[in-house]
Amino acid sequence: MSGSLPTEKRGAARVEFSRGIDVHMVAIDGTWSRQCQMTDVADSGAKLKVEGSIEGLALKEFFLLLSTTGAAFRRCELAWINGDHIGVHFLHGKNSSKV
Numbered sequence: 810m811s812g813s814l815p816t817e818k819r820g821a822a823r824v825e826f827s828r829g830i831d832v833h834m835v836a837i838d839g840t841w842s843r844q845c846q847m848t849d850v851a852d853s854g855a856k857l858k859v860e861g862s863i864e865g866l867a868l869k870e871f872f873l874l875l876s877t878t879g880a881a882f883r884r885c886e887l888a889w890i891n892g893d894h895i896g897v898h899f900l901h902g903k904n905s906s907k908v
Contacts, residue, residue, distance in 0.1 A: 823851040829858055833874040834885075841866055847873075854888060854898045863895070873897065 829846025834857070836842065844860040855873070868887040875881040888896040 823849045825849040832857070834859070835872045835874060836867060837870055837872065837884075847875075848894075852899070854885075854896060855883075857895050857897060859893050859895060863890070863893075868895070870900070 826848055829848045832845055832847045834843045834845055843863065843866070845857045846860075847855050847857055849856045857873075868890075870884065870886050873883045873885050875883065884900040885897040886900055888898050890896075
């Protein structure tokens, strides 16, 4: 994990949103949560603008809630951090997503 954006290595097409989509990050164990906006997304991951500090949060793995009911979510792992923006990889496999 580096403090700067990685060079472009994505193979998947991304969808960018002119206004971010409101989503919510939640720790796997439920000990923290943050509001954020998804600014772009692909099958493999997303770019998020996080509201509030991310310092001290266990960001190795977390849930990204895509709906207000929690019915749509992705299990994520941190790819990179750049200020208040983070990149995440979606984890695929059993119990990784209901979407």
